[in-house]
Amino acid sequence: MFRPDTGSQFVNIFSMLLLVTTFAIVSQRRLSACVDLFALQSLFLGLIAALVAYLTGIHHIYVAALLTIVIKALIIPLILKKVIEHLNVKRELVLNINIPVSLLICGALVILAFSLTQPLISLGFLLTKDSLAVALAIILIGFFTMISRKKAVSQVIGFLVIENGIFLGAIAAAYGMPLIVELGILFDVLVASIITGIFTNRIQDAFDTIDVSQFKGKKE
Amino acid sequence: MTVSQMILILLISPLLAGILSLGFRTPKILHGINFVTIVILAAFQFLLTRELLKNGSFFVFHRFFAVDALSLFVLLIVTSVGFTSSIYAWSYLNRHLVQGNISSKRLSRYFFLFHMFMLTMILAILANNLGILWVAIEGTTLATTFLINFFKLKSSLEAGWKYLILCSVGIALALFGTVLMFLSSARALGESNAALEISELIRVAGQLDSHAIKLAFIFILIGYGSKIGWVPMHTWVPEAYAEAPAPVSAMLAGVLETVAFYAVLRVKTVVDAVVPSGFAGYLLILFGFLSFGVAALFILVQRDYKKLFAYSSIEHMGISAIGFGIGSFLGSFGALFHLFNHAISKSLAFFAAGNIHTLFGTREMNKVTGLAKRDPVTALAFLAAGLSLVGMPPFAMFVSEYSVVAALATQIYHTDTFHFGKFMTLIVSNEVRSLALVSLFLLVSLIVFGGFMFRVLGMLWGNPSISPPADRYFKVANIPLLMSIAVILFMGIVLPPSLKEVMNLAVTILVGGRHG
Numbered sequence: 206m207f208r209p210d211t212g213s214q215f216v217n218i219f220s221m222l223l224l225v226t227t228f229a230i231v232s233q234r235r236l237s238a239c240v241d242l243f244a245l246q247s248l249f250l251g252l253i254a255a256l257v258a259y260l261t262g263i264h265h266i267y268v269a270a271l272l273t274i275v276i277k278a279l280i281i282p283l284i285l286k287k288v289i290e291h292l293n294v295k296r297e298l299v300l301n302i303n304i305p306v307s308l309l310i311c312g313a314l315v316i317l318a319f320s321l322t323q324p325l326i327s328l329g330f331l332l333t334k335d336s337l338a339v340a341l342a343i344i345l346i347g348f349f350t351m352i353s354r355k356k357a358v359s360q361v362i363g364f365l366v367i368e369n370g371i372f373l374g375a376i377a378a379a380y381g382m383p384l385i386v387e388l389g390i391l392f393d394v395l396v397a398s399i400i401t402g403i404f405t406n407r408i409q410d411a412f413d414t415i416d417v418s419q420f421k422g423k424k425e
Numbered sequence: 426m427t428v429s430q431m432i433l434i435l436l437i438s439p440l441l442a443g444i445l446s447l448g449f450r451t452p453k454i455l456h457g458i459n460f461v462t463i464v465i466l467a468a469f470q471f472l473l474t475r476e477l478l479k480n481g482s483f484f485v486f487h488r489f490f491a492v493d494a495l496s497l498f499v500l501l502i503v504t505s506v507g508f509t510s511s512i513y514a515w516s517y518l519n520r521h522l523v524q525g526n527i528s529s530k531r532l533s534r535y536f537f538l539f540h541m542f543m544l545t546m547i548l549a550i551l552a553n554n555l556g557i558l559w560v561a562i563e564g565t566t567l568a569t570t571f572l573i574n575f576f577k578l579k580s581s582l583e584a585g586w587k588y589l590i591l592c593s594v595g596i597a598l599a600l601f602g603t604v605l606m607f608l609s610s611a612r613a614l615g616e617s618n619a620a621l622e623i624s625e626l627i628r629v630a631g632q633l634d635s636h637a638i639k640l641a642f643i644f645i646l647i648g649y650g651s652k653i654g655w656v657p658m659h660t661w662v663p664e665a666y667a668e669a670p671a672p673v674s675a676m677l678a679g680v681l682e683t684v685a686f687y688a689v690l691r692v693k694t695v696v697d698a699v700v701p702s703g704f705a706g707y708l709l710i711l712f713g714f715l716s717f718g719v720a721a722l723f724i725l726v727q728r729d730y731k732k733l734f735a736y737s738s739i740e741h742m743g744i745s746a747i748g749f750g751i752g753s754f755l756g757s758f759g760a761l762f763h764l765f766n767h768a769i770s771k772s773l774a775f776f777a778a779g780n781i782h783t784l785f786g787t788r789e790m791n792k793v794t795g796l797a798k799r800d801p802v803t804a805l806a807f808l809a810a811g812l813s814l815v816g817m818p819p820f821a822m823f824v825s826e827y828s829v830v831a832a833l834a835t836q837i838y839h840t841d842t843f844h845f846g847k848f849m850t851l852i853v854s855n856e857v858r859s860l861a862l863v864s865l866f867l868l869v870s871l872i873v874f875g876g877f878m879f880r881v882l883g884m885l886w887g888n889p890s891i892s893p894p895a896d897r898y899f900k901v902a903n904i905p906l907l908m909s910i911a912v913i914l915f916m917g918i919v920l921p922p923s924l925k926e927v928m929n930l931a932v933t934i935l936v937g938g939r940h941g
Contacts, residue, residue, distance in 0.1 A: 324636050344601060351594060360590060367597045375604045382607060383618045386556030393563045397593055400570055404586055411579050
C-alpha cells in the first residue's frame with residue numbers, strides 16, 4: 206500500500222503523461238499515428254482510474270477503468286483505423302495552423318487552464334486535486350485540435366480527446382462520477398464514434414474527400 | 426396502476442416500438458406501431474398529470490426519476506408535437522415512398538430513430554439526475570443525426586455533420602459543467618448518485634461552493650445552449666432545419682429545443698438556490714437578447730423559407746430566455762407558455778413548409794407565389810403560423826410574448842452611479858434601464874414583424890407559378906395543420922383551468938427554486 210502522497214504523485218505523473226500524449230497528437234501529421242496516440246492516452250486514463258480505485262478502495266471505479274480501456278483504447282481506435290483504411294488517407298495534409306504555432310497556442314491554453322482552476326483546487330480531494338487543471342487543459346487542447354484540423358477524422362479525434370479530458374476531470378473532481386452515469390457516458394461516446402465513422406464514410410462517398418472545408422464549393 | 430408502472434410504460438413503449446419497427450418493412454404496420462405508441466404516451470402523460478394535480482409531485486425508483494409540474498408540462502409539449510408530427514409523417518413519408526425517394530427499409534429506420542428520439546427525450550424529462558439528463562440529451566443528438574441526413578443528399582450530409590460535431594462538442598462542455606457541479610456537491614453528499622440529484626442539490630444548496638457552481642453553470646449554459654441554438658452557438662440550426670424531412674424539422678424545432686431548454690431550467694433552479702443574486706438570470710437575459718437581435722437581422726435577409734423558420738426558432742428561444750432570465754412569476758409564466766406556443770406554431774410552420782416544398786419543389790421564397798389559389802389549406806396554415814410567430818393576437822403567442830414584455834417593464838433594476846472626473850456624474854436609474862430594455866425588445870419585434878410578414882404574404886398572393894394539381898396527396902396531412910391552428914387560436918383566448926394549474930405549479934418550481 207502506498208502512502209497517500211506517493212499515490213498522489215503517481216496520479217500526477219500519469220496525468221502529465223496524458224497531457225504529453227495530447228501534445229503529441231497536436232504535433233502529429235499522420236492520421237493513424239494520431240489514432241495510436243489516442244489509444245495510448247486512453248490506456249493511461251484507464252490506468253489512472255485503476256490507480257485511484259486501488260488507492261481509495263472504491264470498487265466501482267475498477268469497472269469504469271476496465272471499460273475505458275476496452276472501449277476507448279481498443280474498440281474506438283479499431284473503428285477509426287477501419288475508417289482511415291477505407292478512406293485511404295494517410296496524412297493530414299491540410300492544417301489551418303502550422304504545427305509550431307499550434308504547440309505554442311497549446312502551451313498558452315495549459316497556462317489558462319491552470320489559472321482558471323486555481324480557485325477550485327481546494328475543493329478537490331487530496332489524491333487527485335492537481336489533475337483538474339490538467340483535465341481542463343486537455344479539454345481546451347482538444348477543442349483547439351477540432352478547430353485547427355480540417356479532416357473529419359482528426360475532428361473526431363479532437364472530440365474524443367475532449368471526452369478523455371472530461372473523464373480525467375471527473376476522476377480528479379471526486380474520484381469518478383457515479384457508475385450509472387459513467388456507463389451512460391461511455392455508451393454515448395461509443396455510439397457517437399460509430400456514427401461519426403459511418404458519416405465520414407458517407408462524406409467520402411459523396412464528396413470524394415473528407416476535407417470538411419471542401420463542403421461549400423461542391424454543393425449540387 | 427401505480428405511478429412507477431406508469432413511468433415504466435412511458436419509457437418502455439418507445440423502446441419496444443423502436444425495436445419492433447426494425448423488424449417490419451410494411452408502411453401500414455410501421456405507421457400503426459407509431460400511432461399506438463404515441464397514443465399510449467399521450468394517455469399516460471394525461472394520467473400522470475391527473476395524479477400530480479391530486480397528490481403533488483412524486484419520486485419513483487429511489488428518487489431516480491422525479492415527476493413534477495415542470496416535467497409534465499414539457500412532456501405535454503413532446504407528446505402533442507409528437508402526435509401531430511406522426512399524423513403528418515403518414516402522408517409525407519408515403520408520398521416519398523411512392524416517388525421512390527426512399528426505400529421501405531429506410532422507412533423502418535426512420536421509425537426506429539424516431540422512437541429512440543422520443544425515448545431519449547422522455548428520459549431527459551423524467552430523470553432527476555444531472556448525469557442521466559446529460560446522457561439522454563447526448564442521446565437525442567445521436568438519434569437525430571441520421572434523421573437530418575434522411576434523404577442522403579450532399580447538402581443534408583453537410584448539415585448532419587455540422588450538427589453532429591457542434592452539438593457533440595457543445596454537449597461535452599455541458600458534461601464538464603456537470604462534473605464541476607459534482608465536484609462541489611460530492612463534499613456535501615458523498616460520491617454517490619445523490620450528489621447529482623437535482624432535488625438533493627437544491628436541498629443542500631447552502632453547503633455548495635458558489636464559485637464552482639458559477640463556473641459549472643457557464644459551461645452548462647454554453648453546452649446545452651448549442652443544442653437550444655442560442656447565438657453564437659446557432660450555426661448548425663438553419664441548415665439542419667432546412668435539410669431535415671418536414672416532420673423531423675417540426676420535431677427538432679418544436680421539441681428538441683424545448684427539452685434542451687428544460688435541462689438549462691433544471692440546472693438554473695439549483696444555481697438560483699446557491700447564488701441567489703440572479704447570476705443565472707443575467708446570463709440568460711444576455712443570451713436571450715443576443716439571440717433575439719441577431720436572429721431578427723438574419724430573418725430580414727432570408728431567401729429560403731425553411732431557413733426563415735429556423736432563424737425564427739432562434740429568435741423565440743431568445744424571447745423565452747429573456748422571460749426566464751427576469752425570474753419574476755410573470756416573466757417565467759410567459760416564457761413557459763411561450764415554449765408551448767412556439768412548439769405548436771413552429772411545428773405548424775414546418776408542416777406547411779413541407780407541403781409547399783412538395784408542391785413547388787423549391788425552398789426559395791421568390792419562386793413561390795399564389796399559394797392561396799394553389800392549395801388553400803396549406804396557405805391558411807402558413808398564414809396562421811406566420812401571424813402566430815410574429816406574435817399577432819388572437820394567437821396564443823401574443824399572450825406569452827406580451828407577458829414577457831410586461832415582466833421586462835415591471836422588473837426592478839439596479840440603480841448605478843458612474844463618475845466621470847470630478848464634476849460629471851451619470852446616474853442610470855431603474856426607469857432608464859427598464860425603458861431601454863423594453864424599447865430594444867419592441868424594436869427587434871418590429872424588425873421581425875416587418876421581415877416576416879413581407880416574406881410570408883409575398884408567397885401567398887399572386888398567380889401560382891406552377892400548374893394546378895393533377896392529384897391530391899395531402900389529404901391526411903391537412904389534419905395536423907388544422908389541429909395546430911385550432912390549438913394556438915384556442916389557447917390565445919382561453920387557458921384551460923387544469924393546464925393553468927400545471928403551469929402555475931411549474932412556475933412556482935422555477936421561481937421558488939424548490940421541488941414540488
